[in-house]
Amino acid sequence: MTAQAMAAVAGEFLDALDEERRGLAAHDFADPLRVQWTYVPAWRPGVPLLGLGRRARNAAHRLLATALAPHAFAQAVTVMALEEVLDLREEGRGRRHSDDYYLALFGTPGAARWSWRFEGHHVSVTATVSGDEVEVAPLFLGANPAAVTYEGVAVTRPLPLEEDLARALLADLPAAHRAAALIAGTAPPDILTGTAIATDPLDPLGVRGAELPGSAATLLGRLASVYVDRLAPALRVPVEPGKLAFAWAGPAERGHGHYYRIQGPGLLIEYDNTQNGANHAHSVLRRPGADFGAALLPAHLAEEHQG
Structure with a gap:
């Protein structure tokens, strides 16, 4: 059920994009970028949430939610919102924004093998789908600040x-x-x-x-x-x-x-x-030995994409 739900929502996401953004979002499954991940502010593959319409943005969030428990989805979006806190603390020098998160698809949703990654500063979630099987790893969550407090009480503390x-x-x-x-x-x-x-x-x-x-x-x-x-x-x-x-x-x-x-x-x-x-x-x-769906892939593909 999870694999089918992911494929359906990913298809809705692509359908909501214009041609230019669809080109940014869609990659071949064999693209080496599929296994290149980061949790720092940097360039990354995919289409940014910034500038997306309501329908596409909602689909991006719903795709992330297919992989996560409700409380973990709440953690992830709270981490994203902290970009605004950081931007305020840095007086705009870092040019941070809570929409600086990207969704990239590798392969065709619903195909025998495909993958997606939702990623930005302190959030990186990679899901690999092979038939009806799904592996979600690596799964990274960070928080800066880890706690925002008032009178010694945490106002925001995602982890x-x-x-x-x-x-x-x-x-x-x-x-x-x-x-x-x-x-x-x-x-x-x-x-x-x-x-x-x-x-x-x-x-x-x-x-x-x-x-x-x-x-x-x-x-x-x-x-x-x-x-x-x-x-x-x-x-x-x-x-x-x-x-x-x-x-x-x-x-x-x-x-x-x-x-x-x-x-x-x-x-x-x-x-x-x-x-x-x-x-x-x-x-x-x-998941050592299973990150990026390595355990779900034919041996030659797993070796090729694990470096």
Whole structure:
């Protein structure tokens, strides 16, 4: 059902575009740009939301919503709205706009294989469709500022559980397990995998979920589910805390740069918040071996497009 819904909405999007914009939106499935992604302000393939009519803009948002749970769609559009907050803070120097997001289609919607990506600053969602199967990965959400506050209360905070559950897990770990989870006293400046097309296996550093006491194992499962549950229900896979590893870098106190990752079979989650006084978060859900639909494609195509 999800594959058919995506194809239908993507077709509506193309039908709502004029010829020039349709040319910007449509690419061959074999185009190398299909696997070139970024989460920073930069040129990217596709047609920008800026200047689209209501019908096309609505279709673009509805296509994004086919891949995401309702709460994750709300997170994504909140992140997009933060571009206006940033533009105000920068006094227009960065020329930011909440419509600086792009939708690109690779292949023909409804064909045997096709893909789409919705992307802009701090939002990147790639869906690959093969027949009735759909893989959504990489899925990146960031937030700058991570929190806008008034009198100590968050007015806007798009990624709350991503931070709060990780801190709760770290605090719940017994001393020996916490020592195992802490892999560095200083957080890296960004997620370690960056915008790599394929994620080489990272060493499974940190503490193993199978070693955790009940409450900590439950928190690890909840934290991993925050990321998996960003996907529409039909696209989720079960989370098995006992097969995961959790690693933390940086101080435990709020206001300091911090990083964590969760990894297990076919799953990699990274979160980093180090910039702007630890008020600028990056988070990503990746599927090693399955990003960009690699597991859905014939072997020769997967190898070609994974570099």
